[in-house]
Amino acid sequence: xxxxxxxxxxxxxxxxxxxxxxxxxxxxxxxxxxxxxxxxxxxxxxxxxxxxxxxxxxxxxxxxxxxxxxxxxxxxxxxxxxxxxxxxxxxxxxxxxxxxxxxxxxxxxxxxxxxxxxxxxxxxxxxxxxxxxxxxxxxxxxxxxxxxxxxxxxxxxxxxxxxxxxxxxxxxxxxxxxxxxxxxxxxxxxxxxxxxxxxxxxxxxxxxxxxxxxxxxxxxxxxxxxxxxxxxxxxxxxxxxxxxxxxxxxxxxxxxxxxxxxxxxxxxxxxxxxxxxxxxxxxxxxxxxxxxxxxxxxxxxxxxxxxxxxxxxxxxxxxxxxxxxxxxxxxxxxxxxxxxxxxxxxxxxxxxxxxxxxxxxxxxxxxxxxxxxxxxxxxxxxxxxxxxxxxxxxxxxxxxxxxxxxxx
Numbered sequence: 042x043x044x045x046x047x048x049x050x051x052x053x054x055x056x057x058x059x060x061x062x063x064x065x066x067x068x069x070x071x072x073x074x075x076x077x078x079x080x081x082x083x084x085x086x087x088x089x090x091x092x093x094x095x096x097x098x099x100x101x102x103x104x105x106x107x108x109x110x111x112x113x114x115x116x117x118x119x120x121x122x123x124x125x126x127x128x129x130x131x132x133x134x135x136x137x138x139x140x141x142x143x144x145x146x147x148x149x150x151x152x153x154x155x156x157x158x159x160x161x162x163x164x165x166x167x168x169x170x171x172x173x174x175x176x177x178x179x180x181x182x183x184x185x186x187x188x189x190x191x192x193x194x195x196x197x198x199x200x201x202x203x204x205x206x207x208x209x210x211x212x213x214x215x216x217x218x219x220x221x222x223x224x225x226x227x228x229x230x231x232x233x234x235x236x237x238x239x240x241x242x243x244x245x246x247x248x249x250x251x252x253x254x255x256x257x258x259x260x261x262x263x264x265x266x267x268x269x270x271x272x273x274x275x276x277x278x279x280x281x282x283x284x285x286x287x288x289x290x291x292x293x294x295x296x297x298x299x300x301x302x303x304x305x306x307x308x309x310x311x312x313x314x315x316x317x318x319x320x321x322x323x324x325x326x327x328x329x330x331x332x333x334x335x336x337x338x339x340x341x342x343x344x345x346x347x348x349x350x351x352x353x354x355x356x357x358x359x360x361x362x363x364x365x366x367x368x369x370x371x372x373x374x375x376x377x378x379x380x381x382x383x384x385x386x387x388x389x390x391x392x393x394x395x396x397x398x399x400x401x402x403x404x405x406x407x408x409x410x411x412x413x414x415x416x417x418x419x420x421x422x423x424x425x426x427x428x429x430x431x432x433x434x435x436x437x438x439x440x441x442x443x444x445x446x447x448x449x
């Protein structure tokens with residue numbers, strides 16, 4: 042009887058190890074910790090797929106457990122004052138130094154946009170709360186974290202519109218004066234989908250807006266939906282924490298809940314004649330460094346003709362909208378942008394989005410600092426709190442804040 046118990050234990054241990062183990066590259070630090078974390082994400086994804094297949098809950102409703110599990114109540118402490126505010130009807134969390142002396146110089150400010158594929162995430166998650174407070178204390182800055190609406194309840198452009206409304210409201214002279222902010226030291230920043238939104242609002246030029254952004258900081262940003270088969274999508278399609286299938290699903294849900302469009306995007310056969318005219322802006326054979334494209338042959342994504350979800354009302358134009366895909370703006374628009382910090386990770390499906398944007402920004406004459414992590418993986422900046430506390434996440438945070446300190 043005892044031998045049977047031992048056999049069952051050994052079999053269960055072997056099955057667990059088989060499920061947890063992933064062939065992760067050796068230069069990724071703390072590999073087993075990442076495997077364990079990813080096994081949780083994969084398990085939740087499988088549960089979400091099953092739930093949706095059974096008609097119980099939408100896939101993203103189940104995946105929201107990640108956001109709920111990380112949720113905290115941001116509170117003030119001896120150094121940082123935290124308050125819930127509404128900027129032009131959009132919920133924000135404002136972090137600012139607790140003490141202010143009359144002789145103190147005007148402060149920096151950063152509008153920060155959380156990641157989560159436009160479907161998940163919240164400013165109220167522990168890692169974002171930690172990051173905001175760290176920026177306040179290190180930079181003597183005011184941080185505005187935006188709680189924009191999420192898909193699938195709200196599709197594009199709702200997320201962009203929320204963020205842009207916050208930006209325009211915050212840049213009003215009277216608002217800046219109320220927070221004791223230097224109007225020449227303001228940045229917008231975000232990670233992943235938040236990096237997408239940060240890049241998109243930084244590109245907007247309102248002639249009535251007198252205060253301009255000094256900098257944009259984009260952390261492993263997602264920047265284009267036209268080619269979902271770039272070398273990084275191919276190389277990292279099964280990598281933690283963001284496999285290709287999940288990123289494509291985020292894109293699809295951002296635009297629509299039409300499952301036929303999801304299937305078209307999965308096959309990279311979702312471009313219509315309008316978006317096809319803009320493929321030149323995401324041609325990775327032109328914009329990626331040689332070392333990233335040598336092993337791959339460029340083939341432009343096919344253009345779908347005839348009746349399909351790609352040609353439905355709305356989607357016909359959304360794919361070509363630079364507010365969704367900031368890489369689609371022409372060079373003339375890029376020349377007007379503020380200095381940029383772009384963080385990319387080697388083991389990330391979005392790596393090439395960031396690399397192409399760096400190339401195009403530099404070609405347009407924009408001052409760009411590009412920080413690439415050869416052992417980095419998507420979402421690492423979120424892994425700064427127990428039990429998923431990674432050294433690389435803390436290094437990313439420190440280097441990002443150091444750049445802000447020198448450039449903002």
